[in-house]
Amino acid sequence: MTAEIITIGDEILIGQIVDTNSAYISKELNKIGVSVHQITSIEDDRAHILQTLKEASERADIIIITGGLGPTKDDITKKCLCEFFEDKLVRNKKVLKHIEELFDKYIDTPISDLNRDQALLPSKAVALHNEFGTAAGMWFEDHGKVFISMPGVPYEMRGLMESEIIPRLIKNYSRPVILHKTVITYGLGESAIAEKIESWEDNLPRDIKLAYLPNLGRVRLRLTAKGENEERLKNAIEDQISKLHKIIGDIIYGYEGDDPVEVVIGKMLAEKNWSLSTAESCTGGRLASKFTKAPGSSASFKGSVVCYSTQSKIEFLDVSEELIEEHSVVSAEVAKAMAQGARKKFHTEFAISTTGNAGPAKGGSDAELGTVFIGVATPNGVTAHQFNFGNHREKVIGKSVNKAMELLQENIIKMRDTI
Amino acid sequence: MTAEIITIGDEILIGQIVDTNSAYISKELNKIGVSVHQITSIEDDRAHILQTLKEASERADIIIITGGLGPTKDDITKKCLCEFFEDKLVRNKKVLKHIEELFDKYIDTPISDLNRDQALLPSKAVALHNEFGTAAGMWFEDHGKVFISMPGVPYEMRGLMESEIIPRLIKNYSRPVILHKTVITYGLGESAIAEKIESWEDNLPRDIKLAYLPNLGRVRLRLTAKGENEERLKNAIEDQISKLHKIIGDIIYGYEGDDPVEVVIGKMLAEKNWSLSTAESCTGGRLASKFTKAPGSSASFKGSVVCYSTQSKIEFLDVSEELIEEHSVVSAEVAKAMAQGARKKFHTEFAISTTGNAGPAKGGSDAELGTVFIGVATPNGVTAHQFNFGNHREKVIGKSVNKAMELLQENIIKMRDTI
Numbered sequence: 001m002t003a004e005i006i007t008i009g010d011e012i013l014i015g016q017i018v019d020t021n022s023a024y025i026s027k028e029l030n031k032i033g034v035s036v037h038q039i040t041s042i043e044d045d046r047a048h049i050l051q052t053l054k055e056a057s058e059r060a061d062i063i064i065i066t067g068g069l070g071p072t073k074d075d076i077t078k079k080c081l082c083e084f085f086e087d088k089l090v091r092n093k094k095v096l097k098h099i100e101e102l103f104d105k106y107i108d109t110p111i112s113d114l115n116r117d118q119a120l121l122p123s124k125a126v127a128l129h130n131e132f133g134t135a136a137g138m139w140f141e142d143h144g145k146v147f148i149s150m151p152g153v154p155y156e157m158r159g160l161m162e163s164e165i166i167p168r169l170i171k172n173y174s175r176p177v178i179l180h181k182t183v184i185t186y187g188l189g190e191s192a193i194a195e196k197i198e199s200w201e202d203n204l205p206r207d208i209k210l211a212y213l214p215n216l217g218r219v220r221l222r223l224t225a226k227g228e229n230e231e232r233l234k235n236a237i238e239d240q241i242s243k244l245h246k247i248i249g250d251i252i253y254g255y256e257g258d259d260p261v262e263v264v265i266g267k268m269l270a271e272k273n274w275s276l277s278t279a280e281s282c283t284g285g286r287l288a289s290k291f292t293k294a295p296g297s298s299a300s301f302k303g304s305v306v307c308y309s310t311q312s313k314i315e316f317l318d319v320s321e322e323l324i325e326e327h328s329v330v331s332a333e334v335a336k337a338m339a340q341g342a343r344k345k346f347h348t349e350f351a352i353s354t355t356g357n358a359g360p361a362k363g364g365s366d367a368e369l370g371t372v373f374i375g376v377a378t379p380n381g382v383t384a385h386q387f388n389f390g391n392h393r394e395k396v397i398g399k400s401v402n403k404a405m406e407l408l409q410e411n412i413i414k415m416r417d418t419i
Numbered sequence: 420m421t422a423e424i425i426t427i428g429d430e431i432l433i434g435q436i437v438d439t440n441s442a443y444i445s446k447e448l449n450k451i452g453v454s455v456h457q458i459t460s461i462e463d464d465r466a467h468i469l470q471t472l473k474e475a476s477e478r479a480d481i482i483i484i485t486g487g488l489g490p491t492k493d494d495i496t497k498k499c500l501c502e503f504f505e506d507k508l509v510r511n512k513k514v515l516k517h518i519e520e521l522f523d524k525y526i527d528t529p530i531s532d533l534n535r536d537q538a539l540l541p542s543k544a545v546a547l548h549n550e551f552g553t554a555a556g557m558w559f560e561d562h563g564k565v566f567i568s569m570p571g572v573p574y575e576m577r578g579l580m581e582s583e584i585i586p587r588l589i590k591n592y593s594r595p596v597i598l599h600k601t602v603i604t605y606g607l608g609e610s611a612i613a614e615k616i617e618s619w620e621d622n623l624p625r626d627i628k629l630a631y632l633p634n635l636g637r638v639r640l641r642l643t644a645k646g647e648n649e650e651r652l653k654n655a656i657e658d659q660i661s662k663l664h665k666i667i668g669d670i671i672y673g674y675e676g677d678d679p680v681e682v683v684i685g686k687m688l689a690e691k692n693w694s695l696s697t698a699e700s701c702t703g704g705r706l707a708s709k710f711t712k713a714p715g716s717s718a719s720f721k722g723s724v725v726c727y728s729t730q731s732k733i734e735f736l737d738v739s740e741e742l743i744e745e746h747s748v749v750s751a752e753v754a755k756a757m758a759q760g761a762r763k764k765f766h767t768e769f770a771i772s773t774t775g776n777a778g779p780a781k782g783g784s785d786a787e788l789g790t791v792f793i794g795v796a797t798p799n800g801v802t803a804h805q806f807n808f809g810n811h812r813e814k815v816i817g818k819s820v821n822k823a824m825e826l827l828q829e830n831i832i833k834m835r836d837t838i
Contacts, residue, residue: 010630013455014599015446016641017632018439022460027434036432037467041441041458044630048456071610072631073620106809107608114610132811153633155811180433189526191490191533201492211429211463212491213436214572222435278725284711285704288725292703295779295812303731306697306707306723308716312765316724316735346731360714390525392551392574393714 001175003029004060005039006052008067008077009152012041021066021157028161033175034062035226044068049080057145062169067152069135071114077149082122085140089120092127095136102134125149128164132156137164177230181237182213182256183221185248186406190214193221197247200240207233208240218402220256253406261405262290268412269300269350276408277346278304279317279338281329282356282372283400290401302346307338313355317341330355330367332384335375339384343377350412351377352404356389358396372400376411380418420594422448423479424458425471427486427496428571431460440485440576447580452594453481454645463487468499476564481588486571488554490533500568501541504559508539511546514555521553544568547583551575556583596649600656601632601641601675604667605825609633612640616666619659626652627659637821639675672825680824681709687831688719688769695827696765697723698736698757700748701775701791702819709820721765726757732774736760749774749786751803754794758803762796769831770796771823775808777815791819795830799837 005025011017019041026036037060042048049068056063068077082088096119103111118134121127128137128150135151137160148165150157169175185193190212194201201210207227213220223240225233245252259267269276278287288304291297305316310329313319319337327333335355343351356372370391375384385407389399424444430436438460445455456479461467468487475482487496501507515538522530537553540546547556547569554570556579567584569576588594604612609631613620620629626646632639642659644652664671678686688695697706707723710716724735729748732738738756746752754774762770775791789810794803804826808818 010628010643011632011641012442013445013458014449014643015442015444015455016601018437018442019458020437023431023434023437025434026432030433036434037462038471039432039438039458039460043456052457070631070633072613074628074630106807109608109611112610112614114613115608132809132814155813159811182435189528189534191531192528194491194533195531209429209493211493212489213430214489222430224429224433280707283708284716284720285707285723285725286711288699288704289702289708292705292725292727293816297703298727301703302728303735304704304723304725305735306704306711306725308711309721309765312722315764316722345734346728388525390551392578394574395551397712 001034001062001173002060003034003036003062003064004056005036006056006063006065007039007041007152008044008049008065009041010043010074012067013043020154021152024154024158025064025066025161028166029169030178030180032166032170033178034169035178044074044076046076046080046083049077050084053080053084053147057147060145062146062148065147065149066157069118069149069151071118071134078120078122081125081138081140081147081149085122085124085142087122087124090123092119092121092136095119095121095127098129099134128160130156130160131163132159139165139168176226176228177233179225179230179233179237181223181241183223183241183244184218184253184256185221185251186218186253187251188219188248190219193219193248193251197244200243200247204240205236208236215402218253218406254409260290261409263294265405265409265412266291266294266297266300268409268416272416274350274412275300275302275346275348276350276352277302277342277348279342279351279353280304280306281308281313281338281354282358283354283397283404284308286397286401287352287354287404302348305342313338317345328366330357330371330373332373332375332386335373335384336377336382339375339377340382349379350408352408353377354400354404356396356400358400359391359393370396372396372403374400374404374407376407378411378415380415420453420481420592421479422453422455422481422483423475424455425475425482425484426458426460426571427463427468427484428460429462429493431486432462440571440573443573443577444483444485444580447585448481448588449597449599451585451589452597453588454597463493463495465495465499465502468496469503472499472503472566476566479564481565481567484566484568485576488537488568488570490537490553496568497539497541500544500557500559500566504541504543504561506541506543509542511538511540511555514538514540514546517548518553547579549575549579550582551578558584558587595645595647596652598644598649598652598656599641600660601639602660602663603637603639603672603675604670605637605672606670607638607667609638612638612667612670616663619662619666623659624655627655634821637672637825673828679709680828682713684824684828684831685710685713685716685719687828687835691835693769693831694719694721694765694767695769695771696721696761696767698761698770698772699723699725700727700732700757700773701777702773702816702823703727705816705820706771706773706823721767724761732757736764747785749776749790749792751792751794751805754792754803755796755801758794758796759801768798769827771827772796773819773823775815775819777819778810778812789815791815791822793819793823793826795826797830797834799834
C-alpha cells in the first residue's frame with residue numbers, strides 16, 4: 001500500500017504557514033504499514049489540483065488531500081473533487097446537524113447560508129465526522145484507489161485521522177509491517193560514525209534500511225524494516241542493533257520511540273512520583289513549553305522561571321548577587337545556583353537550568369558567543385556542564401534544549417538505579 | 420519567474436521531521452517576485468529524484484532542491500544531480516579548505532575522508548559558500564533553467580538563501596512585483612465575514628486576489644497583487660483596503676507585516692523603552708518562548724514565571740492563598756493577581772498572565788474545560804478577561820497565546836496614545 005499526500009492552499013506556497021499536516025499524516029500511515037512516497041503542495045488552482053490528483057492516482061493507492069474545504073470562495077477543493085469524479089454536490093443532513101450544533105455551542109455569530117453550505121458534499125463521497133469543525137472529511141473509492149479529503153486545520157485533521165481514517169484503512173486493507181527503530185547517539189559526528197560502522201552498514205540485510213539523522217548535537221540512526229512477519233522483522237532489527245552496540249556502544253544513549261524525549265521524561269518522573277522544574281535563561285521558556293505541551297504534564301512538571309534579566313535570577317531563584325559578580329551571569333556557578341533555586345522554590349525533586357549567550361549580540365557577560373552552562377539539581381546534589389553550541393542563535397537554543405533533556409534524563413536514570 | 424521546491428529525505432516521508440524549509444524558501448522567493456507553484460517532498464530514491472527533477476524543470480524556471488547532501492551513504496542528491504546533468508564529481512579546493520577550517524574550530528572529532536569528500540561537487544555546479552556547515556550549496560544553469568541544491572539543515576539552508584541565492588536571483592533575473600497585505604480581524608468567523616464583504620470581493624480588480632486565513636480565534640484576510648508597477652499595485656491594494664474598512668472596519672485589528680506579532684510587540688516596547696514579563700499557567704511557557712525567540716528580545720522581555728502548580732503562583736507571584744481559595748485558581752481575580760505579581764517582581768511596565776483549563780482532564784479547578792482567563796497589568800492598572808477556547812488542548816493553548824498577544828498589543832497602543 002502506497003500513499004501520496006496533496007496539501008492544497010496558497011498560504012503554503014507563499015510560505016505564510018508551515019505544512020505540519022503532512023508529517024503527522026505520514027507518521028500515522030507509516031505506523032499501520034502504509035508508505036508515503038510523495039507529498040505535493042499546490043495552490044488553490046483548479047487546473048493544478050486536477051492535474052495533481054490525476055498524477056498521484058497513477059502512482060499511489062491512497063491519495064490523501066488536505067485543505068481548501070472552508071466556506072469561502074477561495075476554497076475550491078470540493079468543486080475540483082466533483083469535477084474529478086464527475087459528481088455533484090448534495091446536502092448531507094447529518095453533517096448539517098453537526099454544523100448547527102457547533103454554532104449553537106461554541107460560536108457567537110449566528111449561522112449563515114455559507115456555513116450551512118459546508119454540508120454540501122459530493123454525492124459519491126462517504127462523509128467522515130469532523131468532531132472539532134464544520135468541514136466534514138470525505139472518502140471516495142474509485143477504480144481501486146482511495147481518495148480522502150480533510151480540512152487543513154491541524155487539530156481537525158488529526159481528529160479525523162484518529163477517529164475515522166486510520167480505523168477505516170486498518171479495517172479495509174491488508175498492509176505490510178513497517179518497523180522503525182531509532183538509535184540515539186551523542187558524542188560523534190555522522191561521518192565519524194559512518195566510518196566506524198561501515199562494514200556493519202554494508203552487511204545489513206536487504207530488508208533493513210539505515211538513515212543518519214544529525215540534529216543539534218546528536219546523531220540518530222534509524223533502522224527501517226519492511227515485510228510481512230512482524231516477529232521476524234523485530235528480531236532482525238534487534239539482531240542488527242546488538243551488533244551495532246558492539247561497535248559504538250559507548251556513544252549509544254538510548255532509543256527513540258514514538259514519544260519525544262520530553263514525554264519520555266514525563267513518564268519516567270510520573271512513574272516514581274517525582275517532579276521537575278526549570279530555570280531558563282538562554283532557552284527562554286522553550287524547555288517549559290516542551291514539557292507542558294503534553295496532556296497530563298502537570299503531574300510532574302511544576303513550573304519554570306524564565307529569567308532573562310540578571311535581577312530576576314536574584315529575586316526569583318535566590319541566586320546571590322556576589323556569586324554573579326564574582327563568576328559572571330554565564331558561569332557554572334550561576335547555572336548551579338539557578339537549578340538549586342528552582343528545585344527549592346518549586347519543591348521539586350529535579351530542576352534544570354540554562355544560562356548562556358545565544359547571540360547574535362554578545363549580551364551582558366564576557367562569555368564567548370555560543371557558550372552555555374546547563375545545571376542539573378537532584379536530591380543527590382547539583383552539577384553544571386559547559387558547552388559551546390556554535391555561532392547561530394537558533395542552533396544554540398536548540399542544542400541547549402536537547403542537551404538539557406539529555407542531562408536530565410541521565411540524572412533521572414541514575415537516581416532510579418540507585419534507590 | 421516560477422519556481423518549484425523539491426525537498427529530499429526519507430525522514431520527511433515517514434513524518435520524522437516537519438519540512439519547515441519550504442515555507443521559508445517560498446516566503447523569501449515571494450518577496451523578490453518569484454512565485455512558487457509546487458513543493459514536492461520525496462524519498463532518497465534515485466529514480467524518484469530523477470523523475471521529479473525532470474517534471475519540475477518542465478513546469479518551472481527555477482528548481483530549488485534541499486536535502487541529501489550529507490557525507491553518509493543514504494545521501495544521494497549529488498550523485499543524482501551528476502546523472503541528471505551528465506556530469507561527474509570533482510574536488511573543490513575552496514570548499515575543502517572551509518570544511519577543514521570548520522573541523523578545526525568547532526568539531527571535536529578529527530576530520531575524515533568522508534568529510535573531505537563533501538568537497539566533491541559536480542563539475543558543472545557553481546559552489547555556494549555554506550558558512551554554517553560542511554555541505555556546499557550548488558547552482559546549475561541548464562537550458563535556460565536554474566537548479567539550486569542546498570543542505571536540508573534549516574539554519575545552513577537559510578544562511579545560503581540569504582547570502583548567496585537571493586542576491587544571485589536578484590542580480591540575474593528581472594522579476595515582477597508581488598505584494599501581499601494581510602488584514603487581521605477578530606470577532607467574526609470567516610463565513611460571517613465572507614457574507615459581509617461579498618460584493619466587495621466580487622468587484623476586486625483582476626490582479627488582486629483575496630484569501631481567508633482563519634486561525635485560532637482570528638481571521639486574516641490576505642490581499643495579493645502581482646504586476647510590473649510597484650507603486651500602482653500598492654495604491655490598488657490600499658484603495659481596496661480603505662473600501663474594506665468601510666464595511667468591516669469595526670473588526671479590523673491591524674495589518675500583518677513580515678514580522679510575527681511577538682516581534683511587532685517587541686519593537687513597540689523597545690521604541691518606548693518599555694519592558695514586559697509574563698506569568699503563565701495554561702500557556703506553559705509558550706508566551707515566553709515566543710518572545711525570546713527573536714534576537715535582541717532581552718531588550719524588552721525580562722522573564723516569565725511558568726506556574727503549573729498552585730503553590731508556585733503563591734510563592735513566586737505573591738498571589739494570596741485566600742484569593743485562590745475564594746475564587747479558585749482559574750478566575751479573573753487570580754489572573755489579575757498573577758499579572759500584577761509578575762509586573763511587580765520583574766519590574767516591568769507590562770505583564771500578561773494566563774490561567775485556565777487546557778484539558779483534556781479537568782484539573783484542580785471547577786472551571787469548565789477550555790475556560791481561560793487572561794490578565795494584563797499596565798502602569799494604568801490591571802484587567803482580566805474570560806474566554807472559552809473550546810474542547811481541544813492545542814486549540815486552547817494556541818488561542819490563549821494569540822488572545823494574550825492581542826490584548827497586550829491593544830494595551831500598549833492605548834498606553835502609547837495616552838502619553
